[in-house]
Amino acid sequence: MMTSNSVIKYQKDICVICDNDNLEEVLSLPNFPLTGIYVDDYNTEKFMPADQALLFCSCCQHAQLLNHLDPVYLYHETYTHRSSLSPIAKRGNDFFVDYLDTLINGRKFKTILEVGCNDLYMLEKLSSKGEHIFGLDPIWEGRESEAKTYENISVLGKFVEDINPANDLNSSPDLIVSTHTFEHINEPKEVMKQLVDLAAPGALIAIEVPSLDTLLELNRFDQVFHQHIHYYSLASFKYLINSLGCTYVSHTYNYSYWGGTMLIAFEKISNNENFDNQKNITRRAIDSSISRFKAQLSSFNDLINIQRDLSKIYGYGGAQMLPTIAYHLDSDLSWCEAILDDDESRNNKMYPHMPVKIIKPSADFSLADSAVFIGALDSARPILNRLISLNPKRILHPLTIM
Ligand SMILES: [Zn+2]
Known part of the structure; x- marks a missing residue:
């Protein structure tokens, strides 16, 4: 897949809060997908990913993206x-x-x-x-x-x-x-x-x-x-x-x-008081959190690989952010039967460059023989409630805390 770095308007490597010009790159995100885009056909020349990186300012404890994408490109499909x-x-x-x-x-x-x-x-x-x-x-x-x-x-x-x-x-x-x-x-x-x-x-x-x-x-x-x-x-x-x-x-x-x-x-x-800038976040804490994130997704990938031989696998929750989960799993989710979502407006939609359909399950849809993973992590609790009522064979969560 081609990376579309022409949509990067400019790079910002100085802290926007405190002007520190010595920011640390804590997460590199090459070829990073756009999110919040639903299309009829995943196979499109549009919505190509762009390189990204997360920078951290140890002076004021702010994090910001390196690459600022052209807002016309970033929002034109999602505005409505x-x-x-x-x-x-x-x-x-x-x-x-x-x-x-x-x-x-x-x-x-x-x-x-x-x-x-x-x-x-x-x-x-x-x-x-x-x-x-x-x-x-x-x-x-x-x-x-x-x-x-x-x-x-x-x-x-x-x-x-x-x-x-x-x-x-x-x-x-x-x-x-x-x-x-x-x-x-x-x-x-x-x-x-x-x-x-x-x-x-x-x-x-x-x-x-x-x-x-x-x-x-x-x-x-x-x-x-x-x-x-x-x-x-x-x-x-x-x-x-x-x-x-x-x-x-x-x-x-x-x-x-x-x-x-x-x-x-x-x-x-x-404010006439002396400002006390309490620093709670260290570079080491960020690196540890990234390691835990990667370890959890790696373990999730292992569990999916076991389930693939045993059951059909569905996702539940066609969240705007699902492409970032897929990115960190290093997968296009093609092993997934479908992403289930109760939102009518997403029915039969796809994400750019991901060959899996979002489907609104019918009232008699059965997951009795299937494994399901939670695809919308920010709605994990309501989805879990819904899944428990549907009683699938297995329920997986990509991360271990919600
Ligand atoms: Zn700063």
């Missing part, structure tokens, strides 16, 4: 799928708003800004918490008027850097929220600085991102993919907050979302 949130993402937003409620304690805001408002689900949940609610997302560009929602909500189809405060907002936001956006932004410090400049003095800012700390705890290197450019640790996010001249308030984790996303809040209040 982003218009409505998955059930996991909805529950994630519910958790975020519950966390926010513990911080604001009934306080009402003048102007709330959500960065990356997607399908407006959270924006609508926030509508009772402020006078004016603004949602920002370039996916709404040119169709802002289609965003039919509550009267006090306005949707701006633009990027943060394109906001014109005098025209777009009624006043400086005193609450800014953003979930699952800052891992996708090429230069998060620049964008965060623009947001802090935009914010009212004393404003509360709450952000949710995937966590490097939980990724390492769970050995989830399959969660490293082209679209997530940044992997924040608690330490690197606190470093960012401090470098913006703001004050950390609190953080928590949502353990049922991506194994543990990080929710972190800070205020636009200058």
